[in-house]
Amino acid sequence: MHMQDIETDAADTRVRRAERRDGARLIEMVRALAQHHGDEATLTPKALERDLFAPGACAAALVAERGGKIVGYAVLAISTHLHWGRRLMEVHHLFVEEEARGAGVGRHLVAAAVAEARRQECGQLLVSTHPDNVMARQIYGAMGFAEHPSTGCRFKLDLPATGALPAGWI
Numbered sequence: 001m002h003m004q005d006i007e008t009d010a011a012d013t014r015v016r017r018a019e020r021r022d023g024a025r026l027i028e029m030v031r032a033l034a035q036h037h038g039d040e041a042t043l044t045p046k047a048l049e050r051d052l053f054a055p056g057a058c059a060a061a062l063v064a065e066r067g068g069k070i071v072g073y074a075v076l077a078i079s080t081h082l083h084w085g086r087r088l089m090e091v092h093h094l095f096v097e098e099e100a101r102g103a104g105v106g107r108h109l110v111a112a113a114v115a116e117a118r119r120q121e122c123g124q125l126l127v128s129t130h131p132d133n134v135m136a137r138q139i140y141g142a143m144g145f146a147e148h149p150s151t152g153c154r155f156k157l158d159l160p161a162t163g164a165l166p167a168g169w170i
Contacts, residue, residue, distance in 0.1 A: 072097060
């Protein structure tokens with residue numbers, strides 16, 4: 001996904017497009033987010049390159065800096081509601097280091113995501129949080145997001161790197 005250079009400066013927070021040189025720091029923050037959710041991140045530098053920086057990347061990332069240090073990030077992915085002829089952008093990850101929380105860093109990341117969604121001609125920006133995360137729900141509501149409960153059932157099919165589809169599939 002191609003993303004123009006976005007820079008949002010406010011007070012001492014700067015949001016910009018992530019670059020390859022930010023890879024190690026992004027991986028650290030992805031691991032911190034996964035740990036926060038009780039998960040273990042298995043992201044590798046190779047997968048990060050494929051998904052964020054290589055030609056044909058499926059997502060893009062923003063980083064927030066304070067005092068020259070990266071303290072947060074957002075990962076953006078575009079999909080489509082083809083039957084409505086409308087693109088939508090999902091904030092797939094939104095993370096701010098604990099010491100930078102409460103300083104508006106997350107709001108700056110979301111504002112930059114809104115700017116990018118508009119540039120990419122998206123009609124919606126989606127963000128999600130755990131239902132028990134009352135603070136995040138309040139913040140998103142205050143920013144103008146409306147709760148959008150999921151409808152229908154979603155299914156997944158794990159695809160092994162090699163091999164055939166499960167027996168009886170076809």
